Amino acid sequence: MPAARNAEFAHAFAVRLMQHLVVPTFVLDAERKVIIWNKACERLTGVAAAEVLGTSDHWHAFYEEPRHCLADILVLGSTEELESLYAAHSEPGETAHGIRAENWCVMPRVHKRLYLAIDAGPIFDEDGALLAVVETLRDNTEQKLAQMALHSLAVKDGLTGLANRRSFDEKLEAEWLHAQREGTPLSLLLVDVDHFKLYNDTYGHQKGDSCLKAVAEAMGHQVFRPTDLAARYGGEEFAVVMPSTDLDGALRVAERIRQSIFDRNIAHSASQTADRVTLSIGAASIIPDEEHDPGDLVNAADVALYRAKHSGRNRVMVNEMAAAE
The missing domain is CATH 3.30.450.20 (PAS domain)
Known part of the structure; x- marks a missing residue:
């Protein structure tokens, strides 16, 4: 007991x-x-x-x-x-x-x-x-x-809340390898705010920041697939990575983004092409192979963006050479 x-x-x-x-x-x-x-x-x-x-x-x-x-x-x-x-x-x-x-x-x-x-x-x-x-x-x-705040600082742009350049580079590299392995198309948009320097000079840097935030918000509303990534590429330039998307799909997204900003009617009295803030967008698409690398896709989209700017702005242009067949 x-x-x-x-x-x-x-x-x-x-x-x-x-x-x-x-x-x-x-x-x-x-x-x-x-x-x-x-x-x-x-x-x-x-x-x-x-x-x-x-x-x-x-x-x-x-x-x-x-x-x-x-x-x-x-x-x-x-x-x-x-x-x-x-x-x-x-x-x-x-x-x-x-x-x-x-x-x-x-x-x-x-x-x-x-x-x-x-x-x-x-x-x-x-x-x-x-x-x-x-x-x-x-x-x-x-x-x-x-931990989440530190991660956000590491992967997000502080002004717009979109992914930052580092996140863009990592996403593009990862999706390139995946698309190459699966034989699927990978598309890229490069987006530029037309005459943004003139906008800043006319309205000031605070308004300029507000303009960039508006562009980022519009992109966020139009880029809604979880596999896609919208990023601030640098300055007034943005980028969108779209896995498993051919050129036609990329063009549809690009046009939605362009139209969304146009419809917001953000006044831009100093613009040389419109009475409001507009976007020029370059689109490129490719099925990755051993002869190319992610930099080739960026270059292709950049060439298309250059064409959009020099063809009157407020438009989407394509680099046909990089389009997936």
């Missing part, structure tokens, strides 16, 4: 200890019922232990719709769900018997969206049967937002 009393005391002590841990923690039994929901978990989620103890309703502390938490996945052995449910996760076996994952959680009760780092580990009896799973949570929201 002393041994049994000692075991009971040890269990009670472990429960009290877990209740007062500063790390948000909850425990599910082998039936996925909550048997511990500590005070730190209450503070994090706004959900009192009394609401979830003895139930499988712990999901509503983190999500607006029913779904499995990491502890549930361990109890059920359904690790195939990890990919669809979590932004990042370890592979089973990488952390002994446990799993680590990261995810955005909506936290409905406290009306917050938090990025949580999650650890779940099983507890087995002497015969290897699952007794419970312990899930611990860590609020990594500030770190995640800082």
Whole structure:
């Protein structure tokens, strides 16, 4: 009996200890019922232990719709769900018997969206049967937002919010290799704001910045496939990379962009070709092969852009030599 009393005391002590841990923690039994929901978990989620103890309703502390938490996945052995449910996760076996994952959680009760780092580990009896799973949570929201901000600075243009030149170069290189491997067309648009120097001289640099933002916004509305990339190429020049797009498709997008800016009717009294801001666009398309490289596609689009400028501006021109056959 002393041994049994000692075991009971040890269990009670472990429960009290877990209740007062500063790390948000909850425990599910082998039936996925909550048997511990500590005070730190209450503070994090706004959900009192009394609401979830003895139930499988712990999901509503983190999500607006029913779904499995990491502890549930361990109890059920359904690790195939990890990919669809979590932004990042370890592979089973990488952390002994446990799993680590990261995810955005909506936290409905406290009306917050938090990025949580999650650890779940099983507890087995002497015969290897699952007794419970312990899930611990860590609020990594500030770190995640800082990481996202740094990533945005690295890949986005600070003025327009479009992809920057570095992102453009990387995207073009990657899509070139993919198109070469698949034998599919790759198209490129180079977009230039007509008489932009005169616009800046007439209206000032703040208005010039507003003009560039308007062009970027228009491009964002017209370039909506997730595979495409609209970027600020430099100064008043923009670019659009369009995988799996032939010349006809590129022309349709280019014309939509040109017309969108024309229809915005941004006054440009100093323009030598129109009473408003307009765009000149060069389009080129090619099925990549061993005899060409991404620079050839850029050059082809640049030649087409030059033709558009010297043919009256406010138009789209094509480099036929680079068009995919």
